[in-house]
Structures are given as C-alpha cells and as structure tokens.
Amino acid sequence: MGVKLITRTTRRISVTDAGLALLPRAREALAAVEDAENAAPGADNLSGLLRVAMPSDLWRAADLPLLPAFLARNPLLKVDQMMSDRYEDLIAGGPTLRSV
Numbered sequence: 001m002g003v004k005l006i007t008r009t010t011r012r013i014s015v016t017d018a019g020l021a022l023l024p025r026a027r028e029a030l031a032a033v034e035d036a037e038n039a040a041p042g043a044d045n046l047s048g049l050l051r052v053a054m055p056s057d058l059w060r061a062a063d064l065p066l067l068p069a070f071l072a073r074n075p076l077l078k079v080d081q082m083m084s085d086r087y088e089d090l091i092a093g094g095p096t097l098r099s100v
Contacts (some may be wrong), residue, residue, distance in 0.1 A: 047076035056083050 005019035015023070071077065 045076065046074040049078050049080060051080045051082065053082040053084060055085050057085075 001022075003018045004016050005022060007014050007016055067079070071079065
C-alpha cells in the first residue's frame with residue numbers, strides 16, 4: 001500500500017493514523033468475503049479426488065499437520081499424494097505412492 005500502518009519499537013506497537021483509517025474498511029471487506037463464502041451453496045462440501053505431487057526433498061521437509069483436520073472436515077474428499085523427482089502429469093495420472 002505504500003503507507004506505514006503500524007509503528008513498532010522495542011517497547012511497544014502502535015497503529016498509525018493510516019492504520020486506524022484502514023481498519024474499519026478492512027473489517028468490512030473481510031465480512032463481505034465471509035458473506036460471499038457463506039452464500040455459495042455446497043462450497044463447504046468438497047468431494048472428489050485431489051492430487052498433490054511434489055519432489056521427494058520437499059515431501060520429506062514438508063510438515064503437513066493441517067491435512068488430517070482438513071480431511072476430517074471434508075469426508076467426501078480423497079487425496080492422492082505423489083512423491084517424485086520427475087515431472088508428473090496429474091491429469092493423466094502417474095505412480096501414486098500414497099493415498100489418504
């Protein structure tokens with residue numbers, strides 16, 4: 001945005017005048033997004049197959065603590081996780097190493 005919204009020192013954090021002016025508008029924008037999400041029928045019922053592919057180094061380094069909770073909230077969703085160091089065509093399929 002090109003303006004300072006917060007001033008921080010070693011002892012305190014304070015909101016600038018620009019930050020105070022932005023805050024109510026940001027809250028309105030977030031509320032509008034939430035209303036739009038709630039208005040979309042069936043948006044909270046994900047189903048089908050989600051394929052995720054990543055290189056093996058990234059797979060080993062990835063910490064996916066949110067995945068079990070995400071799948072618990074979306075019981076109709078199946079996830080195919082693929083680990084490969086070569087390009088995988090996710091549409092055509094490929095060697096699925098692990099399904100959740």
